[in-house]
Amino acid sequence: MRVLLTGGAGYIGSHIAVVLLEEGHDVIVIDDFSNSHPEAVRRVEELSGRPVIRIDCDLADLDASSRALADVEFDSVIHLAGLKSIGESVSRPSSYYRTNIVATLNILDIMAIKDVRRFVFSSSATVYGTPDSPVIDESHPVGRGLTNPYGWSKWMNEQIIRDVQHARPELEVSLLRYFNPVGAHPSGQIGESPSGTPNNLMPYVAQVAAGTRDRVSVFGDSYATPDGTGVRDYIHIMDLAEGHLAALAHLSPGVTVYNLGTGVGHSVLELIREFSAQSGREIPYRVTAPRTGDVSSAIADPAKANSELGWRATRSLADSCRDSWLWQSQNPQGLTGQG
Numbered sequence: 001m002r003v004l005l006t007g008g009a010g011y012i013g014s015h016i017a018v019v020l021l022e023e024g025h026d027v028i029v030i031d032d033f034s035n036s037h038p039e040a041v042r043r044v045e046e047l048s049g050r051p052v053i054r055i056d057c058d059l060a061d062l063d064a065s066s067r068a069l070a071d072v073e074f075d076s077v078i079h080l081a082g083l084k085s086i087g088e089s090v091s092r093p094s095s096y097y098r099t100n101i102v103a104t105l106n107i108l109d110i111m112a113i114k115d116v117r118r119f120v121f122s123s124s125a126t127v128y129g130t131p132d133s134p135v136i137d138e139s140h141p142v143g144r145g146l147t148n149p150y151g152w153s154k155w156m157n158e159q160i161i162r163d164v165q166h167a168r169p170e171l172e173v174s175l176l177r178y179f180n181p182v183g184a185h186p187s188g189q190i191g192e193s194p195s196g197t198p199n200n201l202m203p204y205v206a207q208v209a210a211g212t213r214d215r216v217s218v219f220g221d222s223y224a225t226p227d228g229t230g231v232r233d234y235i236h237i238m239d240l241a242e243g244h245l246a247a248l249a250h251l252s253p254g255v256t257v258y259n260l261g262t263g264v265g266h267s268v269l270e271l272i273r274e275f276s277a278q279s280g281r282e283i284p285y286r287v288t289a290p291r292t293g294d295v296s297s298a299i300a301d302p303a304k305a306n307s308e309l310g311w312r313a314t315r316s317l318a319d320s321c322r323d324s325w326l327w328q329s330q331n332p333q334g335l336t337g338q339g
């Protein structure tokens with residue numbers, strides 16, 4: 001296959017690119033590098049030993065992206081391009097909606113013009129809003145209790161994609177709802193490179209382990225969970241990347257939704273303890289107030305992806321912490337200042 005990866009230089013995209021290239025697929029990355037670095041693409045080429053076609057372009061700009069993709073051949077799209085900070089989405093809602101919605105409309109229009117039919121969308125467990133139970137399957141209602149524009153933009157994108165597929169029934173779509181992607185490529189060469197203060201738990205913990213930050217703030221310890229801290233389904237980024245490959249291989253006309261998660265939950269304190277064990281570093285923390293909008297537990301029921309895609313997450317939280325630490329310790333500044 002010739003796969004166009006929108007946002008392909010980012011944390012998730014770069015890992016998917018390696019997996020696709022290693023499986024013999026060709027990869028075209030389109031990215032505006034607003035929250036990623038060209039060095040990631042160079043490292044993907046180095047790790048896989050294969051070239052990547054790189055297109056520097058903002059997908060939210062229809063004229064520019066139509067021109068940039070006019071002569072590029074691809075038969076499948078994995079659409080990852082978008083903004084992803086929940087907090088920032090609350091303070092800059094119009095940028096979030098403009099970027100996340102317009103980029104999706106544009107790539108779907110470009111696909112129609114080029115008669116490309118295979119589409120995998122990077123959605124999120126965030127669409128489940130405030131879940132009814134800790135373990136969530138794909139039939140759980142979406143949109144209830146959503147509290148931020150980032151989450152709404154994922155929810156809206158799912159609806160837009162369904163409507164476009166309805167109008168173009170030959171489209172083959174997979175909506176992948178990610179739980180909490182963590183970890184890094186086992187080489188430590190690519191990983192999550194947050195700009196500024198990390199919003200998510202594992203990159204924050206990694207920076208505390210490295211001594212870049214003083215201590216982790218544990219957002220609340222009075223949740224209805226075994227140790228009182230929030231429980232999440234942390235999925236190793238390589239498992240997540242392999243999930244995309246499986247989704248691509250099983251596309252058929254229509255829209256299918258899959259949870260990508262492990263089915264196992266871990267608390268904030270468990271993650272801190274495991275990271276400390278894997279890094280051999282002390283990780284100071286202090287319990288602070290709960291973060292607005294957080295739910296106590298969110299764990300995937302991944303049975304549908306397991307049975308229909310023949311895919312399952314195989315890596316443990318220990319693997320994630322080990323690989324995240326390797327990435328962090330080899331790249332203390334992320335990819336900033338590289339290449």
Ligand code: UFG
Pocket residue numbers: 084124125126127178179180199200201202204216217218219220229230231232268291294298
């Ligand atoms: N947490 C802390 N301290 C921190 C950061 C997080 O205690 O400094 C806690 C949170 O309260 C939560 C857990 O760690 O209990 C995980 O928080 P993250 O911010 O890492 O992840 P979230 O579950 O809040 O959100 C992630 C992605 C979203 C996605 C969602 C889907 O960031 O994009 O998973 O479940 F929508």
